Amino acid sequence: MSGADNNDAPTNVMPARYDIGPGMNKFVGEGGRLINAKGERFMEKYNPTLKERAGLRFLAFAFCLEAQQGNAPLFMDMTHLTPEQIRRLKDVLPLAMKMFESVGLVANERFTQPVEWMPMATLGRPGLVVNRRFEATLQGLFACGEACSPQAVPTGLASAATSGATAGKSAAEFACSGASPSLDEEQVKQLREEAYKPLQRSYGIEPDQILLAIQEAVIPYNVLLLRHGERMRRALQAVEDIRDNQLPMLRAYDPHYLRIAHEVRNLALVAELHLRMALARTESRVLLREDFPYEDNENWLKWVVARQDNGRVKLITRDVPLQSYPYQVERTKNLNHMWQLAQKLGIVNVEKGEIQWA
Amino acid sequence: MGIRHIDVRLCNGCNICVDICPLDVLRLDGITRKAYIAYLRDCQSCFLCQSECPQDAIRCVAVHERRMVKAW
Numbered sequence A: 001m002s003g004a005d006n007n008d009a010p011t012n013v014m015p016a017r018y019d020i021g022p023g024m025n026k027f028v029g030e031g032g033r034l035i036n037a038k039g040e041r042f043m044e045k046y047n048p049t050l051k052e053r054a055g056l057r058f059l060a061f062a063f064c065l066e067a068q069q070g071n072a073p074l075f076m077d078m079t080h081l082t083p084e085q086i087r088r089l090k091d092v093l094p095l096a097m098k099m100f101e102s103v104g105l106v107a108n109e110r111f112t113q114p115v116e117w118m119p120m121a122t123l124g125r126p127g128l129v130v131n132r133r134f135e136a137t138l139q140g141l142f143a144c145g146e147a148c149s150p151q152a153v154p155t156g157l158a159s160a161a162t163s164g165a166t167a168g169k170s171a172a173e174f175a176c177s178g179a180s181p182s183l184d185e186e187q188v189k190q191l192r193e194e195a196y197k198p199l200q201r202s203y204g205i206e207p208d209q210i211l212l213a214i215q216e217a218v219i220p221y222n223v224l225l226l227r228h229g230e231r232m233r234r235a236l237q238a239v240e241d242i243r244d245n246q247l248p249m250l251r252a253y254d255p256h257y258l259r260i261a262h263e264v265r266n267l268a269l270v271a272e273l274h275l276r277m278a279l280a281r282t283e284s285r286v287l288l289r290e291d292f293p294y295e296d297n298e299n300w301l302k303w304v305v306a307r308q309d310n311g312r313v314k315l316i317t318r319d320v321p322l323q324s325y326p327y328q329v330e331r332t333k334n335l336n337h338m339w340q341l342a343q344k345l346g347i348v349n350v351e352k353g354e355i356q357w358a
Numbered sequence B: 001m002g003i004r005h006i007d008v009r010l011c012n013g014c015n016i017c018v019d020i021c022p023l024d025v026l027r028l029d030g031i032t033r034k035a036y037i038a039y040l041r042d043c044q045s046c047f048l049c050q051s052e053c054p055q056d057a058i059r060c061v062a063v064h065e066r067r068m069v070k071a072w
């Protein structure tokens, strides 16, 4: 963690029970409709023109509003698609369609029932702050793809490839220009000991237990997608408890589980960063806070940056360099446009500067 | 669940499934040269092994062994 920067994280909506990431464009493109537990096509209400074709963060917000009104679970309804459309889906999304077929959601070239869908912020991730050469703030460290902050590299294969090409070139130039690196053997020894610790313990906590605890803290829609300081502080307490009391007890049975143990350790750090940065941003911009519903261009045209400070997370803010942008932003503070929509639809009121659910 | 079955009668020991599995679930038995499921719990039901096996020896189902935490 030489410096990480995150808040306005991308969001997505995906199948709730199956690991199917790609396909949203194709499912919607073929005519998939989002419906709630009452069978209502809810996007007609939130965006009568675009409906399911509205932007992903808009869809994620609509999911949150529906859940908040007691209309969850939510579904993608593709039962009306024709066999020809199903065959097209199979051509373009073979793995996803195999998954649906294996559990009977697709049979005889038809969807047999609506598929449960949910919003997620998984694509939002903290990452290294880099310059245009993809060089991090720590000298000699380069990053590309999803290792960079979303401001530098969004998500996706194309930007992973292009940033990787530049980062590789920069790293090679750096390697050629400097003196040979010297290793601190003592530090290497310490790092190695730390890395293998979970393997050496004869008792301890399985990575699976900690993974579940992290997920339970951050996956509910009303923690990081629909935000409130109180809920995020509760989640942060849970993550800090994991960090301080459970991670030191991680146990791995073999190298396979050692890898998972380290993944779980990283996930706990990412969860902590997400929550701390989200708590620091006292406004509603891409993701919305009930306790700070205003988009605050007076105070929050800033990035939140995390640093490591004595093994702990320290946050600072950095102004967005607006003077270098071709378009200037008005320095005003207005109710976020998505909250305005919810207010217009009679779903929320704003009282004493906070959201109240109608 | 996830990956359910590898048919050892069909498996030719090519190691493709072991190489391709992104979750390190599969192994090849050093003696019999047949693939086996070593870490069932970690299977994410991605269907890559089933799709790539040249012998059509693998069957998967999109149901996870791990509990999936839901958004609501």
Ligand SMILES: Cc1cc2nc3c(=O)[nH]c(=O)nc-3n(C[C@H](O)[C@H](O)[C@H](O)COP(=O)(O)OP(=O)(O)OC[C@H]3O[C@@H](n4cnc5c(N)ncnc54)[C@H](O)[C@@H]3O)c2cc1C
Residues within 6 Å of the ligand: A019, A020, A021, A022, A023, A144, A145, A146, A147, A155, A156, A157, A158, A160
């Ligand atoms: C379910 C899903 C669906 C997606 N669908 C699409 C899509 O349809 N279209 C699209 O454009 N993008 C899609 N994406 C996004 C895209 O896959 C990613 O943005 C892209 O793969 C990121 O590439 P990367 O090289 O930055 O990272 P990765 O591909 O994650 O590569 C990181 C590599 O680093 C390795 N690694 C990690 N830690 C260490 C370590 N300590 N030492 C050594 N190696 C390490 C990992 O094993 C991994 O191989 C999807 C992502 C997901 C999760």
Ligand code: SF4
Residues within 6 Å of the ligand: B006, B010, B011, B012, B013, B014, B015, B016, B017, B018, B034, B035, B052, B053, B054, B055, B056, B057, B058
């Ligand atoms: S890919 Fe198929 S044939 Fe090859 S090792 Fe795996 S199961 Fe056996």
Ligand code: SF4
Residues within 6 Å of the ligand: B002, B003, B020, B021, B022, B023, B024, B025, B026, B042, B043, B044, B045, B046, B047, B048, B049, B050, B060
């Ligand atoms: S379905 Fe995917 S995760 Fe599961 S064993 Fe096959 S390749 Fe590995």
